[in-house]
Amino acid sequence: MLTLTNVQIVYDNTIEAVREASLALGPQQIVALLGANGAGKSTTLKAISGVLYPEDGEVKGGQITFEGQPLAGMTPDRIVRAGIVMVPEGRRLFDQLTVEENLLMGGYTRSVAESRLGLERVYATFPRLTPKRAIVSGYLSGGEQQMVAIGRALMSAPKLLMLDEPTLGLAPQICDEIFTIVTRLCRQDGVSILLVEQNAQMALSIADTGYIMENGRVVLDGPADKMLRNEDVREFYLGFGEGGSRKNMRDVKHYKRRKRWLS
Structure with a gap:
């Protein structure tokens, strides 16, 4: 489904952030991408999403393909339409907009009818958002904001959902709830998940495969249960x-x- 082969990513034509990184993700799989801060995990997700350019980043080598098609040269909106959506670290909601307005922003590639169905799906997935649909998102708790961020991504009906530190700064109970929902999205709804997460044990406990990055390179990979041991x-x-x-x-x-x- 998604394949990275010997990918090299450079910033400002001088700083090599990722080098010769390879990974693969199949349909209805959860893949955990682990590593210390600065290892290249978020940069890898940005490369897949086509959003390196605001930071003067560029894929200089290797290949990224999705369902057999190379992503090189594709604009971010075309990548979203192809079925790849990223939830960035820090949630990045429109704080002055309501919950529902934020969600509708995620469905900009969809028709009005599809957006209505998308809203129903999001509220079914995150029931606690239903009574807060008209509340300004900036007043929500961190966990609720993360649910809105994931819900906004789901509005485009992705085939592949990429999550960058979805439990960062959240209470343990909320982390458990987020991971339960992520697991259900994959196992029941068929959405493939590429997960960047600092909580390695929790990530590997729900993943099929794990990859560990260090200094821009994948240094270890394998079945998640084996990596836990x-x-x-x-x-x-x-x-x-x-x-x-x-x-x-x-x-x-x-x-x-x-x-x-x-x-």
């Missing part, structure tokens, strides 16, 4: 060392010096 993943991303003892952050930072996954 991987000693290095447990130590440096789940916070457990040998024997299940929790390590402190100073111990975890030792990872930066070991580089055991790099060739």
Whole structure:
């Protein structure tokens, strides 16, 4: 469905943010893309969405294809129409617009009838938004704003939904609710999910496949359940060392010096 092959992304023609990154995502799959801040995860999502240009970023090498068609040269609106939608980090709602107005902005590529059906789908997916449809989104809680952001993306009926840190800054109970909904969108509604998430254990617990990026490169990938048992993943991303003892952050930072996954 989605394939990245040896992708290189450069900013300002000088800074290599992603190098030779490859990954694949199939229909009705959840793929978790993990890594520390600055590893290249968000840049990868922006490249797929075609929105690197505001930051002077460019795909310099490799290929990104979706359903067999290359995305190179496609405008962001054409990529949305092809079925790929991203929910960016930080939600980025129109704070002065109501919940429903924000949702309708997500359906700009759809007809009026399709937008009405989209609203029904979003309110069914996020019932707590129904009584707040006329409330200005800036007054919502962080969790409710994240639901609006995901709902806005669903308005275009995506085949592939890309989520960039969907649980950032949210309470654990809300995180659980968001991940339950994301899982249902894939397993029941057939939407493929590419998930960038700092909570590695939660992400891998719902994913089919995981990829770990470091310094712009994919350094480890495999079935999510296997990665949850991987000693290095447990130590440096789940916070457990040998024997299940929790390590402190100073111990975890030792990872930066070991580089055991790099060739």
